[in-house]
Amino acid sequence: MLFSSISFLYYFLPCVLTIYFITPTKYKNSILLLSSLLFYFYGEPIYILVMLGAIVSAYIHGILIQKYPKYNKIFLLSSISISLIALSLFKYSDFFIESINDILNTNMKPLNLVLPIGISFYTFQILSYVIDVYKGNVKAQKSLINLATYIALFPQLIAGPIVRYIDIEKELTKRKHSYKTFSEGISRFCIGISKKVLIANALGELCQYFLQTNNKSVIFYWIYGVAFSLQIYFDFSAYSDMAIGLGKIFGFHFLENFNYPYISKSITEFWRRWHISLGAWFKDYVYIPLGGNRVSKKKLVRNILIVWMLTGLWHGANWTFVLWGVLFGILLIIEKLFLKQLLEKIPKLFQHIYVLWVIIISFIIFNANSVKEAIVQIIGLFGGNGEPIINQETLYYLKNYFVILIIAGFGATPFLKNIMTKLKEKIKIKKIINVLQPVILASLLLLVTAYLVDSSYNPFLYFRF
Amino acid sequence: MSDKTRDIVITIMFVVLINLFFFANLLKKDTEISVTERRKLAQLPNLTLKTVLDGTFRNRFEQYTTDQMIKREEFRKLKSAAEIYLFGKKDHHAVYRYQDSIIKMEYPLNEKSVLYISKKINEIQKNYLKDMKCYYAIVPDKNYFTKEQEYLRLDYEKLQQIMAQNIEQVEYINIFDCLQLEDYYLTDIHWRQENLQKVVDKISNKMGFQNRLTIPYEKEEIIEFDGVYAKEIPFIMKKDKISILTNDILKNAKVYHYENGKETKIYDKQKIDSNDKYDIYLSGNTPLITITNPHAQTQKELLVFRDSFASSLIPLFTEAYSKITLVDIRYMRSKDIEKYIELKDQEVLFLYSTLVINQSNVLK
Numbered sequence: 001m002l003f004s005s006i007s008f009l010y011y012f013l014p015c016v017l018t019i020y021f022i023t024p025t026k027y028k029n030s031i032l033l034l035s036s037l038l039f040y041f042y043g044e045p046i047y048i049l050v051m052l053g054a055i056v057s058a059y060i061h062g063i064l065i066q067k068y069p070k071y072n073k074i075f076l077l078s079s080i081s082i083s084l085i086a087l088s089l090f091k092y093s094d095f096f097i098e099s100i101n102d103i104l105n106t107n108m109k110p111l112n113l114v115l116p117i118g119i120s121f122y123t124f125q126i127l128s129y130v131i132d133v134y135k136g137n138v139k140a141q142k143s144l145i146n147l148a149t150y151i152a153l154f155p156q157l158i159a160g161p162i163v164r165y166i167d168i169e170k171e172l173t174k175r176k177h178s179y180k181t182f183s184e185g186i187s188r189f190c191i192g193i194s195k196k197v198l199i200a201n202a203l204g205e206l207c208q209y210f211l212q213t214n215n216k217s218v219i220f221y222w223i224y225g226v227a228f229s230l231q232i233y234f235d236f237s238a239y240s241d242m243a244i245g246l247g248k249i250f251g252f253h254f255l256e257n258f259n260y261p262y263i264s265k266s267i268t269e270f271w272r273r274w275h276i277s278l279g280a281w282f283k284d285y286v287y288i289p290l291g292g293n294r295v296s297k298k299k300l301v302r303n304i305l306i307v308w309m310l311t312g313l314w315h316g317a318n319w320t321f322v323l324w325g326v327l328f329g330i331l332l333i334i335e336k337l338f339l340k341q342l343l344e345k346i347p348k349l350f351q352h353i354y355v356l357w358v359i360i361i362s363f364i365i366f367n368a369n370s371v372k373e374a375i376v377q378i379i380g381l382f383g384g385n386g387e388p389i390i391n392q393e394t395l396y397y398l399k400n401y402f403v404i405l406i407i408a409g410f411g412a413t414p415f416l417k418n419i420m421t422k423l424k425e426k427i428k429i430k431k432i433i434n435v436l437q438p439v440i441l442a443s444l445l446l447l448v449t450a451y452l453v454d455s456s457y458n459p460f461l462y463f464r465f
Numbered sequence: 466m467s468d469k470t471r472d473i474v475i476t477i478m479f480v481v482l483i484n485l486f487f488f489a490n491l492l493k494k495d496t497e498i499s500v501t502e503r504r505k506l507a508q509l510p511n512l513t514l515k516t517v518l519d520g521t522f523r524n525r526f527e528q529y530t531t532d533q534m535i536k537r538e539e540f541r542k543l544k545s546a547a548e549i550y551l552f553g554k555k556d557h558h559a560v561y562r563y564q565d566s567i568i569k570m571e572y573p574l575n576e577k578s579v580l581y582i583s584k585k586i587n588e589i590q591k592n593y594l595k596d597m598k599c600y601y602a603i604v605p606d607k608n609y610f611t612k613e614q615e616y617l618r619l620d621y622e623k624l625q626q627i628m629a630q631n632i633e634q635v636e637y638i639n640i641f642d643c644l645q646l647e648d649y650y651l652t653d654i655h656w657r658q659e660n661l662q663k664v665v666d667k668i669s670n671k672m673g674f675q676n677r678l679t680i681p682y683e684k685e686e687i688i689e690f691d692g693v694y695a696k697e698i699p700f701i702m703k704k705d706k707i708s709i710l711t712n713d714i715l716k717n718a719k720v721y722h723y724e725n726g727k728e729t730k731i732y733d734k735q736k737i738d739s740n741d742k743y744d745i746y747l748s749g750n751t752p753l754i755t756i757t758n759p760h761a762q763t764q765k766e767l768l769v770f771r772d773s774f775a776s777s778l779i780p781l782f783t784e785a786y787s788k789i790t791l792v793d794i795r796y797m798r799s800k801d802i803e804k805y806i807e808l809k810d811q812e813v814l815f816l817y818s819t820l821v822i823n824q825s826n827v828l829k
Binding site: 005007010011013014042043046179182183184186187190198202213215393396399402403404431434435437438445446449450451452454 | 466467468469470471472473474475476478479480482483484486487490517518520523526527530531534537540541543544545547551552553554555556573614616617
């Protein structure tokens with residue numbers, strides 16, 4: 001079920017909210033768990049068994065790790081192996097088979113398994129839980145219902161953010177509900193769903209026009225690069241907004257997942273602002289155990305490349321994702337070794353241009369179906385495919401989506417947020433904003449509903465991960 | 466307003482809004498069709514273990530909740546208004562306003578489709594119409610007249626060129642220069658029968674039956690109507706008027722419908738109450754009909770392969786023939802024409818709009 005759907009907004013959510021808030025506190029987790037399982041079952045009626053198996057495995061392993069310290073390493077390895085085998089089987093088996101076929105000229109048949117929704121996200125949450133139990137950072141959860149609620153919690157189940165057990169351990173058993181958190185959650189959810197439905201979907205349409213046309217032009221390649229970079233940001237950050245908002249409604253405080261990444265002045269900064277929960281996960285569970293920064297230059301390069309190859313692979317089983325990850329890995333190494341110091345010496349404008357240019361290229365690779373397609377599109381940016389600089393079709397779509405591109409461009413910066421913060425410093429204006437806020441949220445919700453009722457393009461890009 | 470009051474207002478607003486829609490949707494009687502979209506709306510799907518497990522329940526339920534949302538039409542209007550006024554889009558669902566007219570963009574040129582219809586015409590001509598004199602004409606869609614190139618439109622030159630290069634043994638009658646935007650309805654895709662005299666002259670002249678069209682027509686206004694695109698964009702448009710050209714020949718002509726075995730008049734006034742008022746002409750889309758002219762001064766017959774544009778044009782040829790057969794191979798297989806039509810020495814006209822030519826996979 002998509003958050004941005006009529007079925008979620010006007011069927012699932014009112015039922016769950018009503019039942020949840022009339023249920024006594026001690027049964028609230030059970031209601032959340034049942035709702036989350038129904039939410040998942042609706043989209044994955046068969047693969048829910050895979051998730052339930054993963055939950056039970058995590059529960060048993062957590063307890064065994066804590067109860068038998070002598071053998072905790074074995075139990076940890078067993079838990080990690082089970083999680084990674086399941087993830088590899090569903091997500092990577094065909095990629096490996098096809099790669100082996102290509103390299104060795106063999107003819108092994110792919111398994112053609114369907115990727116269970118959200119498996120990358122809940123697997124990483126489970127890994128963080130068992131590793132933290134092993135490290136003694138958290139205690140093993142004794143209640144299967146509480147652990148299952150953590151793993152299957154519907155706001156963040158299928159597209160993150162990757163919530164670590166340690167971050168919501170206390171709220172699983174004791175959390176506060178108030179008008180303040182509820183209204184903050186609603187505001188965040190409404191902004192998220194508006195970003196997704198009104199902006200990301202429109203940018204997605206523009207990208208589709210580009211991908212489908214045979215009349216491309218150099219300018220159209222650039223428009224596509226910019227539009228897709230904005231689409232993926234608005235799509236994914238919108239989902240995180242909705243997840244964080246829904247979490248707040250139910251009394252959970254998830255960590256932020258995005259912090260205006262497109263205002264970064266280096267790629268290192270970009271990755272501190274983009275998909276923060278994934279970056280932090282790899283840092284804590286892969287990069288630091290490998291030695292992190294405190295190693296020789298050779299090992300540092302190795303560590304960064306391993307982490308970024310895995311980051312690429314996490315996003316999808318395709319060489320384009322490996323290339324995308326390695327590209328960032330190499331750039332981060334170069335920045336760490338010398339480029340960052342050089343960048344700091346040039347004007348800020350050029351630092352931004354450098355980052356945005358890299359991002360556009362990287363997301364073109366990210367969205368391509370093959371490495372070949374990515375290369376053709378990158379060459380197209382520089383007029384290497386023999387296409388005109390501009391044509392009538394490009395001009396038409398540029399005019400048609402100009403307002404959306406401008407709104408998205410501004411929306412990707414903290415410009416509006418900063419203005420609001422300044423305005424709220426004046427008490428009179430703050431009071432006016434307080435009156436306007438419910439009106440604006442209700443208007444946005446109605447406008448989003450109008451778009452959902454008449455929708456044609458509404459996929460979530462991060463559902464495939 | 467204090468922060469605390471604001472929080473309470475937001476909470477109440479949201480909870481009331483989503484519950485209001487939830488209960489309103491539950492209580493609302495499901496609607497069967499969408500008049501403005503001209504399609505059936507999804508109905509509540511069957512809930513069985515099989516449909517749940519194979520995902521069909523989910524897919525149909527998603528469509529159902531979207532299709533049956535309360536105040537759906539109002540929401541659709543809100544969206545089209547937001548697209549045009551808020552986000553500055555030039556079109557909504559490829560529909561745009563040009564001068565006083567509403568036009569649906571047809572773009573880009575589908576060369577494979579143009580080739581497909583060309584081959585189809587050749588195939589029909591070679592298999593069934595070998596010794597007959599055959600012609601084809603193309604009806605330009607309204608985009609053709611948006612000269613300013615402000616919107617995307619087909620490459621009409623190329624379309625005609627592809628057809629000319631690939632169609633054999635069938636002569637082309639170019640009617641592009643006989644038409645202008647005013648000859649089409651403001652809110653509908655079709656042309657106005659009362660404005661087709663130039664087209665009639667051109668075709669009849671080329672096919673050699675101009676001298677058999679002698680009796681003038683009287684114009685009769687039937688009804689005001691909103692065409693298929695009237696509700697697509699948020700502008701208040703002038704109403705269209707449907708009119709018919711008639712005379713004694715047309716009044717006495719009989720139309721036989723092979724699909725249901727019924728006989729009607731050329732102008733089917735029962736269709737005044739239908740959603741598509743253009744159906745007044747020859748009762749709308751149907752696979753195979755004949756127009757018989759009991760007062761014909763000739764034994765000549767005409768065979769027309771056509772789409773809906775022919776419904777208003779071909780009646781104006783009635784006087785020149787004893788019988789006109791209209792075949793719509795969107796609704797019947799071209800292989801079957803010999804089963805239903807006695808092929809002898811008819812004159813033949815293939816009349817298709819650029820809209821069908823560019824999406825000719827619908828031809829069987």
